[in-house]
Amino acid sequence: MATTRPATSPPDLMSVRHKVSAALTRFLDAKDEAAPGAELLYLTSTLRAFLTGGKRLRSVLCVYGWQAAGGDGEMTAAIRAAASLELFQVFALVHDDVMDDSDVRRGRPSAHRALAAAYTDNGGPHGRAAAHGLGAAVLLGDLALVWSDEFLHTAGLDPHRLAQVLPLVAEMRSEVMYGQLLDLQTTGRLTGDVETALHVIRYKTAKYTVERPLHIGAAVAGAPPAVLDACTAFGIPLGEAFQLRDDLLGVFGDPGKTGKPVLDDLREGKATVLMALAVQRASRAERKTLSGLVGRSDLDEGQAAEIRAVLDSTGARQTVEEKITARRDEALAALDEAPFPEETTDQLREIALAATERQT
Amino acid sequence: MATTRPATSPPDLMSVRHKVSAALTRFLDAKDEAAPGAELLYLTSTLRAFLTGGKRLRSVLCVYGWQAAGGDGEMTAAIRAAASLELFQVFALVHDDVMDDSDVRRGRPSAHRALAAAYTDNGGPHGRAAAHGLGAAVLLGDLALVWSDEFLHTAGLDPHRLAQVLPLVAEMRSEVMYGQLLDLQTTGRLTGDVETALHVIRYKTAKYTVERPLHIGAAVAGAPPAVLDACTAFGIPLGEAFQLRDDLLGVFGDPGKTGKPVLDDLREGKATVLMALAVQRASRAERKTLSGLVGRSDLDEGQAAEIRAVLDSTGARQTVEEKITARRDEALAALDEAPFPEETTDQLREIALAATERQT
Numbered sequence: 261m262a263t264t265r266p267a268t269s270p271p272d273l274m275s276v277r278h279k280v281s282a283a284l285t286r287f288l289d290a291k292d293e294a295a296p297g298a299e300l301l302y303l304t305s306t307l308r309a310f311l312t313g314g315k316r317l318r319s320v321l322c323v324y325g326w327q328a329a330g331g332d333g334e335m336t337a338a339i340r341a342a343a344s345l346e347l348f349q350v351f352a353l354v355h356d357d358v359m360d361d362s363d364v365r366r367g368r369p370s371a372h373r374a375l376a377a378a379y380t381d382n383g384g385p386h387g388r389a390a391a392h393g394l395g396a397a398v399l400l401g402d403l404a405l406v407w408s409d410e411f412l413h414t415a416g417l418d419p420h421r422l423a424q425v426l427p428l429v430a431e432m433r434s435e436v437m438y439g440q441l442l443d444l445q446t447t448g449r450l451t452g453d454v455e456t457a458l459h460v461i462r463y464k465t466a467k468y469t470v471e472r473p474l475h476i477g478a479a480v481a482g483a484p485p486a487v488l489d490a491c492t493a494f495g496i497p498l499g500e501a502f503q504l505r506d507d508l509l510g511v512f513g514d515p516g517k518t519g520k521p522v523l524d525d526l527r528e529g530k531a532t533v534l535m536a537l538a539v540q541r542a543s544r545a546e547r548k549t550l551s552g553l554v555g556r557s558d559l560d561e562g563q564a565a566e567i568r569a570v571l572d573s574t575g576a577r578q579t580v581e582e583k584i585t586a587r588r589d590e591a592l593a594a595l596d597e598a599p600f601p602e603e604t605t606d607q608l609r610e611i612a613l614a615a616t617e618r619q620t
Numbered sequence: 621m622a623t624t625r626p627a628t629s630p631p632d633l634m635s636v637r638h639k640v641s642a643a644l645t646r647f648l649d650a651k652d653e654a655a656p657g658a659e660l661l662y663l664t665s666t667l668r669a670f671l672t673g674g675k676r677l678r679s680v681l682c683v684y685g686w687q688a689a690g691g692d693g694e695m696t697a698a699i700r701a702a703a704s705l706e707l708f709q710v711f712a713l714v715h716d717d718v719m720d721d722s723d724v725r726r727g728r729p730s731a732h733r734a735l736a737a738a739y740t741d742n743g744g745p746h747g748r749a750a751a752h753g754l755g756a757a758v759l760l761g762d763l764a765l766v767w768s769d770e771f772l773h774t775a776g777l778d779p780h781r782l783a784q785v786l787p788l789v790a791e792m793r794s795e796v797m798y799g800q801l802l803d804l805q806t807t808g809r810l811t812g813d814v815e816t817a818l819h820v821i822r823y824k825t826a827k828y829t830v831e832r833p834l835h836i837g838a839a840v841a842g843a844p845p846a847v848l849d850a851c852t853a854f855g856i857p858l859g860e861a862f863q864l865r866d867d868l869l870g871v872f873g874d875p876g877k878t879g880k881p882v883l884d885d886l887r888e889g890k891a892t893v894l895m896a897l898a899v900q901r902a903s904r905a906e907r908k909t910l911s912g913l914v915g916r917s918d919l920d921e922g923q924a925a926e927i928r929a930v931l932d933s934t935g936a937r938q939t940v941e942e943k944i945t946a947r948r949d950e951a952l953a954a955l956d957e958a959p960f961p962e963e964t965t966d967q968l969r970e971i972a973l974a975a976t977e978r979q980t
Contacts, residue, residue: 297798297819302805359758359759361751385808395719398718398758399800403794403797405766419779422783433766434763434770437762438655438659438660441662441759442657444755448745459657
């Protein structure tokens with residue numbers, strides 16, 4: 261059991277990121293080589309560009325989950341499982357940007373915009389560029405999704421261990437799609453419904469970004485239920501805190517650091533906990549400001565400043581900060597009880613602090 | 621080995637279709653019951669509507685592939701594998717309609733149109749309906765894709781057998797996406813490139829609709845390589861013939877029978893073998909007709925009749941008919957050599973004739 265045995269030479273953040281990147285590059289190189297035609301390079305090159313960005317948070321958590329369950333030594337399978345999560349994340353981002361019609365992702369054009377530009381660069385008619393970009397991005401996302409599967413299936417797990425991992429992956433995927441659906445249904449409807457907003461981030465982020473990567477890594481190492489439960493006790497509050505921080509950065513962040521325009525969430529009318537709290541507490545005049553401006557696709561910086569003032573004056577921003585702190589502390593307390601090797605506990609503690617205090 | 625042993629009570633078409641439908645209903649019922657919120661019913665009800673249509677061709681071929689490899693008796697795993705292909709097909713159709721911006725599928729509104737209508741019916745603002753419908757349809761397709769996986773993983777196959785099936789599924793999925801990509805890149809560009817058009821249908825249809833369903837069913841029964849090879853020898857020419865027939869029906873078919881408006885392919889400027897042959901052989905005047913009309917989104921019935929006249933006068937239609945016959949005969953000849961039980965050979969022969977002579 262993992263409780264007492266310390267993992268030998270625990271992998272550090274940088275080495276996990278590096279190994280995952282190398283595994284992804286090898287996988288895509290093999291795909292390019294086996295491609296039935298050169299056309300596919302058009303998609304894989306866009307995929308590569310997307311995979312170079314990102315914090316690799318899910319990868320790191322997956323490998324730490326593996327370690328939490330006593331995994332040590334040869335970590336190829338854990339790295340491949342982690343890399344498969346990164347491909348899945350590209351799928352989620354690309355389709356998310358299509359659904360939200362976002363122009364920018366990670367400081368660069370979103371996939372459908374990049375593919376539309378590539379189309380006209382290659383001589384395609386301008387009139388079809390937007391439709392082509394959208395279609396190609398849907399397809400790129402689909403490809404990333406099925407390749408994420410293939411990566412996992414060929415991770416070198418023995419069939420019985422793979423059969424243990426697959427149900428967790430299936431849960432994760434259904435959950436993130438349920439979260440997306442909630443997001444889609446609530447976006448653009450300004451309400452004071454904090455409960456629903458919390459429900460969305462539980463599915464869309466807490467489970468997807470933190471709990472399930474830990475679970476999947478743990479299952480790769482053959483984790484017993486107690487380890488999976490401890491991953492949940494740590495992962496859910498941390499994941500919620502992570503998303504609450506993201507929502508604050510989406511409105512108050514520095515676009516130069518986050519790589520995402522700071523007006524997008526407000527223009528979309530994203531139904532965040534932050535916004536729901538503000539609506540709940542707003543005066544008549546403040547409510548009028550919110551309902552008049554939030555969700556306007558032509559929102560300018562001055563109008564955004566008016567919204568930000570309401571998020572401050574209602575105390576919504578402050579309450580979200582408090583919620584982040586409470587959840588972070590809950591996650592840290594869960595770690596103290598977790599049957600993980602000490603090194604893993606230390607590393608997860610660092611991640612919990614970084615993820616909740618970050619500015620990007 | 622399957623060569624000599626006849627399968628006992630081979631499943632007929634109707635019983636396969638019925639069993640697959642029942643398995644799909646049970647799966648979606650369980651999903652609805654386990655749903656974390658009522659919102660999901662919105663997607664699953666659309667999914668159910670989609671699953672009621674269709675010929676279940678892939679399902680039937682999957683079960684016959686299983687039988688071809690000696691499967692008999694208890695067919696639960698083969699039926700679940702077949703049902704998983706139907707869910708995958710819903711994914712492919714829903715995303716395909718998004719990419720092509722098609723209004724109609726199987727005689728009903730396409731998913732993004734149906735979901736846009738449901739959005740306004742539920743009080744959503746009209747201005748957001750199209751964007752919502754598109755986003756929800758992308759998501760619906762994604763969900764169908766991940767559930768098709770889950771269905772297969774829980775088909776009751778032992779882990780080693782599942783490990784034999786998964787690579788074939790991975791191949792199928794990559795192939796259909798490569799075919800989609802080619803389709804996307806060639807649509808709207810009028811050329812006389814028959815080779816490329818044939819390359820597209822090999823990937824988009826022949827492998828996906830015929831060869832791989834046979835392979836996957838065969839692998840469920842633990843097929844040896846000789847059986848898989850025989851599936852290929854039969855499946856590729858039949859699949860090409862099937863798509864060539866589809867292309868003819870897409871232009872000359874009766875919309876009352878096919879459930880698809882007969883102007884769509886021409887309005888999209890679909891780069892079919894039929895069209896490439898016509899371009900290749902067209903006189904100056906005929907070429908002018910084609911380049912002036914094919915791909916016009918406002919094409920009317922009179923203009924479509926002008927295009928059809930060119931497809932006839934150039935002999936393109938007749939050549940496609942001949943190609944269908946040649947491929948059908950090739951498929952039938954391959955059956956004569958195949959190491960399949962006699963009942964299976966008979967059933968596949970019937971399918972080959974029906975698929976190439978059909979009017980719907």
